[in-house]
Each structure stands twice: as structure tokens, then as C-alpha cells.
Amino acid sequence: MAQARRDMGELRPIDDLMFRVMARDEAFCGELLGVLLQDRGLTVVKSTPQSHVTNTRGRSAVLDALCELSDGRLVNVEVQRADDDDLQRRVRYYASLVTTDRTPPGARFADVPDVCVALVCEFDPLGEGCPLYHVDRVVREGGRALDNGLEELYVNALARDxxxxxxxxxxxxxxxxxxxxxxxxxxxxKRRLRETEEGREDMGSVIEEIREEIRAECIAEGIETGRAEGKAEGIAEGKAEGKAEGKAEGTLETLVRLVRDGLVSVQDAATSAGVDADEIRRTLAAEG
Incomplete structure (x- = not known):
């Protein structure tokens, strides 16, 4: 536990665990989005860390944070430390999930909510050395910009201008x-989470929340609590049947990140997720 506390003291807002706790604070989210959206007067009325958006016929997702603004806009903020996938397609997919999740049946297309996805990266996501990138829809023939209610922001957290x-x-x-x-x-x-015992306890409680989420998902899918191999098979079958709705996958991914950051042991992660420790190791190896 002492080692875990020291490790948690080294976390930063760009790290998944700290951001998950910080995103509970609407004032923090308002300040972050005020800077990224270049509107210091905006108001966040609700912030939901680890927001689950479900696709009943395909891949679901667990968003790092989904913020609702007073003007009705929805902003999905993602922190990304590794450049390990197609980020632009990820943004496109997350925006479509949020749009679908928050558009009621029968709504007019004119009433589809405005959605922004802001990807905060610990690398240069578009390779041009800018701290902030805005990706717009432009008419190729005339250069005119069009607005369909989707905004894409990519942040290079390492740029200093x-x-x-x-x-x-x-x-x-x-x-x-x-x-x-x-x-x-x-x-x-940030100071509260890094420098106070109360803050460290909050981050420690998130680790337990992640474990409980995975345990609850395993129970909901009817996975047996016996042998680890049997549990792993149950998880695979549950995914094949589309029962997990992405929640177990998202919490397992988060738990793997905690292992990578040295906050949870491989064995603890395997026990919490109800899988064999080798599966955790294979996931870590696959993510580099």
C-alpha cells in the first residue's frame, strides 16, 4: 500500500486514474474546456467521468469524461498517452455514439445535439507542432467551412508556444x-489529489470502484466464480453474445492501465477481472 501511495503521488492529470477523479469536479472541467474551446465564459452543468455509451449491435465505449454545457453542447474529453490506434476514426466513432445516445427517438435532425470530442494527447497527434488543432469540414471546391454540429479538437500536450x-x-x-x-x-x-491524504484516498477508492465494476459485470453475465480459466471462457462467450455492452471491456482496459502504471499488481488485476494472469500479461504485451 505504501508503494501504491508513492506511485499515486507521481500521477498527473494526463494519467487515466487522476483524470477520472478530477473529471468529477465541474469547475475543473469548466476551466479545461474554457481554455480548449477558447470560451472562458462557458459553464459545465454536468460532468460524467467514465460515461458508458452503448451500441447494442456493435462496439460500445467508455468515455473518459462527458460534459454537458449550459448551451446544450456535449463535450467528450479523452486523455491519450499512447499513439497506438487511428485517433481520427476513434474521434469519429465516439462522436457518433454520443450523438446516438443523446438523440431521442423521432427527433428532427435539426434538433440533433452539437457534439465536440477533445482528445488531449501526450504526443503530437497531427504532427505539425501545434498545441491545439481544430479539424473543420470544408467544401473542397470553394474552401467554404460548413458546420454540422460536430467539433473535433486535438491537443498536443507537449507543445510549448x-x-x-x-x-x-x-x-x-x-x-x-x-x-x-x-x-x-x-x-x-490536482494539488488536493497529489498532496493530501484525502485526495490519495479518493484515487485509491477509484481502483476499488474499477474492481467492483468488473466483478459486478462478471456476476451480471453469469460468470462462475470458480477456476480462472472458466471465467475467461465465460467472458469470451458473453462478448460473443453481445451481453457486456462494452462496460466490462472498458473497465478491464482501465485496470490494465493501472497495472502498467504500477498501481495494481498483475495478480490483483487478474483476480478483480476474473481472468487468468496470463491474459493480463498478453494484453499488456499487445499494447506495447
Whole structure:
């Protein structure tokens, strides 16, 4: 436990575990989005970390945070440390899931909600050295920009150009960095989680929440609690039948990240997920 506490003290907002806890704070989310959307006057009325959006006929997803703004916009914020997949297609897919999840049956297309996906990366996602990228829809023939209610933002958290976005990202990626003057809410929540016993306990409780989510999903799918091999088969069968709705997959992915960060042992992760430890090791190896 002492080692886990030391490790948690090294976490940063760009790390999944810390962001999951910070995203509970609407003031922090408002400050983050105010900078990224270049609108310091916006208001976050609700923030849901680890928001589950379900596709009953295909792949579901667990969003790092889904924020609702006072003007009705929905903003999905994702933190991404590894450049290990097609990020633009991921953004496209997540936006479609949020749109489908929040559009009621029979709604007019004019009433489909505006959705923004903001991907905060610990690398340069588009390779042009900018701290913030806006990807727009443009008419190829005339260059005119069109708006269909979807906004895509890609953040390079490592870029330093002296601007507001890069200054905030310094607080995100450097463990000891704070900026109370410009980013009081981000600094407040980060300092609490890193420097107080109460904050560390909050992050420790999230690890237990992840374990309980996986246990509950296993029970819901009727997975036996006997041999680990039997559990793994049950999980595979449940996925094949489409019963998990992406929730077990998302929580298992989060637990694997905690193993990678040294916060949970491989054996603890395997026990919590109800799988063989070798499956956790294979997942870690596949993710590099």
C-alpha cells in the first residue's frame, strides 16, 4: 500500500486514474474546456467521468469524461498517452455514439445535439507542432467551412508556444507543475489529489470502484466464480453474445492501465477481472 501511495503521488492529470477523479469536479472541467474551446465564459452543468455509451449491435465505449454545457453542447474529453490506434476514426466513432445516445427517438435532425470530442494527447497527434488543432469540414471546391454540429479538437500536450493551451498542458503533464493564477481550479484539484491524504484516498477508492465494476459485470453475465480459466471462457462467450455492452471491456482496459502504471499488481488485476494472469500479461504485451 505504501508503494501504491508513492506511485499515486507521481500521477498527473494526463494519467487515466487522476483524470477520472478530477473529471468529477465541474469547475475543473469548466476551466479545461474554457481554455480548449477558447470560451472562458462557458459553464459545465454536468460532468460524467467514465460515461458508458452503448451500441447494442456493435462496439460500445467508455468515455473518459462527458460534459454537458449550459448551451446544450456535449463535450467528450479523452486523455491519450499512447499513439497506438487511428485517433481520427476513434474521434469519429465516439462522436457518433454520443450523438446516438443523446438523440431521442423521432427527433428532427435539426434538433440533433452539437457534439465536440477533445482528445488531449501526450504526443503530437497531427504532427505539425501545434498545441491545439481544430479539424473543420470544408467544401473542397470553394474552401467554404460548413458546420454540422460536430467539433473535433486535438491537443498536443507537449507543445510549448507560450500560449494559454500550452501553459495549461504543462500543468497536465508535469507532476510538480501548478499555475494558481491562470488555472486555479485545475491547480486546486490536482494539488488536493497529489498532496493530501484525502485526495490519495479518493484515487485509491477509484481502483476499488474499477474492481467492483468488473466483478459486478462478471456476476451480471453469469460468470462462475470458480477456476480462472472458466471465467475467461465465460467472458469470451458473453462478448460473443453481445451481453457486456462494452462496460466490462472498458473497465478491464482501465485496470490494465493501472497495472502498467504500477498501481495494481498483475495478480490483483487478474483476480478483480476474473481472468487468468496470463491474459493480463498478453494484453499488456499487445499494447506495447
Amino acid at each position: 507560450g500560449g494559454e493551451v500550452s501553459a495549461l498542458m504543462r500543468v497536465f503533464v508535469e507532476a510538480e507543475a501548478y499555475d494558481e493564477a491562470r488555472f486555479p481550479e485545475t491547480s486546486r484539484v
